[in-house]
Amino acid sequence: MLKNTLFETLQKVRDAKPLVHNITNVVVTNFTANGLLALGASPVMANAVEEAADMARIASSLVLNIGTLNPQTVDSMILAGEAANEQGIPVIFDPVGAGATPYRTETAQRIMRELKISIIRGNAAEIANVVGEKWEIKGVDAGRTNGNIADLAITAAEKLNCIVVITGKEDVITNGRTTYVVANGHPLLTKVTGTGCLLTSVIGAFTGVEKDLMQASVAAVSIYGIAAEKAAELTVESGPGSFQIEFLNQLSKVASDDINLYASIKK
Numbered sequence: 001m002l003k004n005t006l007f008e009t010l011q012k013v014r015d016a017k018p019l020v021h022n023i024t025n026v027v028v029t030n031f032t033a034n035g036l037l038a039l040g041a042s043p044v045m046a047n048a049v050e051e052a053a054d055m056a057r058i059a060s061s062l063v064l065n066i067g068t069l070n071p072q073t074v075d076s077m078i079l080a081g082e083a084a085n086e087q088g089i090p091v092i093f094d095p096v097g098a099g100a101t102p103y104r105t106e107t108a109q110r111i112m113r114e115l116k117i118s119i120i121r122g123n124a125a126e127i128a129n130v131v132g133e134k135w136e137i138k139g140v141d142a143g144r145t146n147g148n149i150a151d152l153a154i155t156a157a158e159k160l161n162c163i164v165v166i167t168g169k170e171d172v173i174t175n176g177r178t179t180y181v182v183a184n185g186h187p188l189l190t191k192v193t194g195t196g197c198l199l200t201s202v203i204g205a206f207t208g209v210e211k212d213l214m215q216a217s218v219a220a221v222s223i224y225g226i227a228a229e230k231a232a233e234l235t236v237e238s239g240p241g242s243f244q245i246e247f248l249n250q251l252s253k254v255a256s257d258d259i260n261l262y263a264s265i266k267k
C-alpha cells in the first residue's frame with residue numbers, strides 16, 4: 001500500500017467530514033466524539049430504539065460498541081445495523097470485553113450472526129472469543145498476548161466473512177486473503193481508556209469516504225498510530241493525562257510528511 005494513498009484517504013475524511021453514527025459505551029462517548037472531530041469527521045451518538053435506525057440511515061457509517069451493553073442498547077444496535085445493511089452503509093463492530101462474561105460473548109456473536117458487519121476491531125482475546133476460542137481476557141483488556149495473532153486474524157476473517165483488525169503492540173488487518181501488519185502506535189495508548197474504541201470509530205470515519213475497506217482500515221490504523229507517536233514525543237515525560245490531550249491535537253495535524261516519515265506497514 002503506497003504511503004501517498006494513505007494521506008489522500010485522510011484528506012478525503014477532512015474534506016467530506018463523514019457523519020459517523022456511534023452506538024457506543026458510556027466510558028468513551030466524549031473521547032470518541034472529540035477524537036472524530038479532531039480527525040475531521042462528524043460524530044453523532046444516538047442510542048434510543050426510537051431513533052437509532054433513522055440516524056443510521058443518514059450516516060456515512062455506523063459503529064457498534066458493546067463496552068457497556070444493556071438490553072436496550074443491544075436492541076438499538078440491531079435496529080440501526082439492519083437499517084445500515086439495507087442502505088449498504090458500512091457497519092464497524094467493536095466487541096469490547098467479549099469473553100469476559102457470557103452476556104458479552106453471546107451478544108457479540110449475535111451481532112455477527114444477525115448483521116452484515118464490514119469490519120470487526122478488537123484485541124486478540126476479544127476476536128478469539130467472538131469466533132469461539134476461549135482466550136483469557138481481563139475485563140475489557142487483552143489478557144495473554146502470545147500466540148499467532150496473524151493466524152487468528154485470518155481464521156476469524158474467514159469464519160466471520162469480514163475484515164478483521166486485531167490491535168496490540170502491532171496491528172493486523174486482514175480480509176482472509178491479504179494481510180497487513182502495522183507497527184505504528186505507542187504504549188501510552190494503553191494508559192488512556194477508550195483508545196481502542198476511538199480507533200474503531202476512526203476506522204468508521206475512513207469507511208465513510210473510502211469504498212476499498214482494506215485501504216480504509218490500513219490508513220486509519222496507521223495514521224492513528226502516527227498521531228500517537230507524535231503525541232508521545234511531546235508528552236512522554238509528563239504522562240497519560242497530557243498524552244490524551246496531545247493525541248487529540250496530533251490527530252488533527254497528521255500531514256503527508258508525517259506519513260512518509262513514520263508509516264510502518266508490511267504486507
Ligand code: ATP
Pocket residue numbers: 122123140141142167168169170171184185186187189190194195196197199224225
Ligand atoms: P485493550 O483493552 O486490550 O488495550 P483496546 O481495545 O484498548 O484493547 P488496543 O489493542 O490497546 O485496543 O489498541 C488501541 C491502540 O493502541 C491501537 O492503535 C494499537 O496499535 C495501540 N497499542 C496498543 N498496545 C500498544 C503497544 N504496546 N505499543 C504501541 N501501540 C499499542
Ligand code: TZP
Pocket residue numbers: 025027028067068096140192193194195196197198
Ligand atoms: N469498561 C467498559 S467499556 C470501557 C471500560 C473501561 C472502555 C474500554 O475502552 P478501550 O478502548 O477498549 O480501552
Ligand code: MG
Pocket residue numbers: 189190192193194195196
Ligand atoms: Mg485499551
Ligand code: MG
Pocket residue numbers: 096097122123140196197
Ligand atoms: Mg477495546
